[in-house]
Each structure stands twice: as C-alpha cells, then as structure tokens.
Amino acid sequence: MQNFTSIFNIILNDVAEPWQLGFQDSAAPGFTGLVTLHNTIGFYLIVISFSVFWVLFSLIYYYSNNKNPIAHKYLTHGTVLELIWTITPALILIAIAFPSFRLLYLMDKPGLYSDLAITVASQASIPVSKIVSRSTEIVSFGVTGASNNIRLNKHSRNITVFNNEHLSQLVGHLLGGGSIHYTRTSVTPYFVFTQTIKRFEYIWHVYQALSPYCGRVPLINPGLRKDIPYPFIQVMTRSYPALIPLHELFYQVSVNGNNYIKVINTDLLQYLNPISLAY
Amino acid sequence: MDDGSWTPSGFYFHTEGFTFKERNLLVAMLHYRFGLFSTIQQHAGKSMIKIAGKSMPLFQNIVTPHFHQSMLYKLVPK
Numbered sequence: 001m002q003n004f005t006s007i008f009n010i011i012l013n014d015v016a017e018p019w020q021l022g023f024q025d026s027a028a029p030g031f032t033g034l035v036t037l038h039n040t041i042g043f044y045l046i047v048i049s050f051s052v053f054w055v056l057f058s059l060i061y062y063y064s065n066n067k068n069p070i071a072h073k074y075l076t077h078g079t080v081l082e083l084i085w086t087i088t089p090a091l092i093l094i095a096i097a098f099p100s101f102r103l104l105y106l107m108d109k110p111g112l113y114s115d116l117a118i119t120v121a122s123q124a125s126i127p128v129s130k131i132v133s134r135s136t137e138i139v140s141f142g143v144t145g146a147s148n149n150i151r152l153n154k155h156s157r158n159i160t161v162f163n164n165e166h167l168s169q170l171v172g173h174l175l176g177g178g179s180i181h182y183t184r185t186s187v188t189p190y191f192v193f194t195q196t197i198k199r200f201e202y203i204w205h206v207y208q209a210l211s212p213y214c215g216r217v218p219l220i221n222p223g224l225r226k227d228i229p230y231p232f233i234q235v236m237t238r239s240y241p242a243l244i245p246l247h248e249l250f251y252q253v254s255v256n257g258n259n260y261i262k263v264i265n266t267d268l269l270q271y272l273n274p275i276s277l278a279y
Numbered sequence: 280m281d282d283g284s285w286t287p288s289g290f291y292f293h294t295e296g297f298t299f300k301e302r303n304l305l306v307a308m309l310h311y312r313f314g315l316f317s318t319i320q321q322h323a324g325k326s327m328i329k330i331a332g333k334s335m336p337l338f339q340n341i342v343t344p345h346f347h348q349s350m351l352y353k354l355v356p357k
Contacts, residue, residue: 175282175292175294175305176282176283176293177282199349199350201347201348201349202347202349202350205347205349262296262297263297263301264297264301264302264304264305265304266304266308268308269308269311269312272308272309272312272313273312274313274341274342274344274345275345277309277313277341277342277345278341278342278344278345278346279345
C-alpha cells in the first residue's frame, strides 16, 4: 500500500533519473519559459491528436467494406466543412506562434530572461592564485528596468527574495504610507506605497529602489479629499510569496473578520533598523 | 520620511492609524533599539510620537545617511 500511494506523492528532486518523464526543475528563467511553452503547445497537441485520431478511426470503423459496401462518391462533399478544417489549423498555428515568438525574443535581448536570476558569468579555468572577487558580475534582475510591463510567471515570483535593504525600506513604508494587500483571487500579497503628488521626487526615489519588484511604473490617481483634488501616486509591486511574512507581521484580521487591519507587535523589533526608521 | 514632520522642538511621527497601546509599544521599541527618547502627544485630537529634543542629534545621526535628498528639509530646516 505504501508503494502504491507513493506514486501520488512524487518528490521532484533536481536530479536526472533513469526513465524519467518530463523535465528537471529549471535553474534559469529561460528554461522556465521553455517549459511553459512546451506545456502550452502540449495542450494543443493533445486536442489535435485526439480529434484527428477520433475522425480517422470513425471513418475506418463506419465506412469499412463490411458496413458500407457501396462507395458514395458525393457523400462527404461539404464546402462549410472544408472551410472549417482549413481555417482552424491556421488559427491554431497562430495561437502557438505568439507564445513562441514572445519567448524567442525575450531570450534574445537583455532583459527578463537574461538578467532575471542572479547570474555569475562563466569563465575559463584560471589558476587559483589569479581568482579575484568580481562582485560586479553578480547582477540582480531588473537593473535594466526591463521587467516593467512583463508578467512574471509563478516560478520567477516564487524564487524572488527581498534583500535586507529592501525589506527594511518596506517595513519603514509600512509604518507610514505603505500597505500590503491581497487581491480577491490571489494567494500572494503585493505591496503598495501611496504618497501625495507633491512629493514626486521622493516617490520616484522609492520607485527606483523598488523597481526590480514592480511590474509597472507608478500610477497617478486624481484623488479627491473632501471635494478638493488631492492627486496621489501609487508605487505597486507584483505579488510575491516573500511578502507573506511582512503581511503576517503587520496585519491582523479585524474584529468582524471581513478585512485586515494594521497592527504593531513586538516581532517588529527584529526589523527595526536605521533604514526602516528613515523611510 | 513618509509620515514624519519637523518642528523646532522635535520630530513628529504621524501615527494616527494605531491604537494607544501600539503607539506605546513603538515608543518602547525606539528606545530599546536606538536609545531614542520619545513621547506620545496629542495635537488637535491627533496622537503622534515625538522624538524628544535631547534625542534629536542622535536621531539625525541615525537616519541622515538613508534620507532622500528631497526630504532632508524634514531633518535640517533651512
């Protein structure tokens, strides 16, 4: 029984094994993209194979010599049917082509798939005595600003971590104009920072600091406060699982249980540092 | 920088969103972590945390390196 149930609880360790089905876990965003494309095309593959083989076997079965001894020359002549089976493959090809182009060109240019992960440039073997620390070759993603308007897949968001400076900055914002929310359908929260447009310079500084995590440029909102225009700007990050601990630190379900309210508790102490105090 | 403001007597944190108990906790943490003395004050019905005047030099030392250029006026008034 143990053996039988264990096939439903496969743990995918990142090693190759004999007779392996499927891919190993991807180590780079480019390969994640390839796997996603593979899955997308796999969907069409299954749909097409199923319908083609279904039609094929139906024809063989229903129009065999035993069941249908007389061949009707004009029986299956239909213009509409022919139009459908000419145009449908074209549409399917387009549906496959677009994700494919997207991946192709994203992998081509510097941006999401080339500097998303922290990468270390490979180099030929050199004598140990000549190894120098080359910290500039470690690149955190988003330095090119290329992650704007690009939807990151779940895997890329799952492997994202916030470094200490960013974490401290977020804590500082959370004590002031920042907040963490869940959208109604999402299971991972996003961070949003709101500030009046008068302090644009400061907002832009905040945006630049957090831009690797932002999917878009700050939004301008023509807000009203007591009927007086009060335009404000919002810096919004993507939703990241790494934000869940911060949400748990700062938010508590309200008394009526409908929403979250911001609270201070003693666990905040470990996040307090000069940076969080300054923001 | 978000919700702070400068007055001649000290630096204010606008903490209206929190309860009295939470503000108290914040004051305690400011002292525990940074050695800053601060008080809770009521101004026009709004309750804020004020860094005490004697702690202002320390406060400025702590946060100035991390302050954005455009917000320095809150620390060092012209």
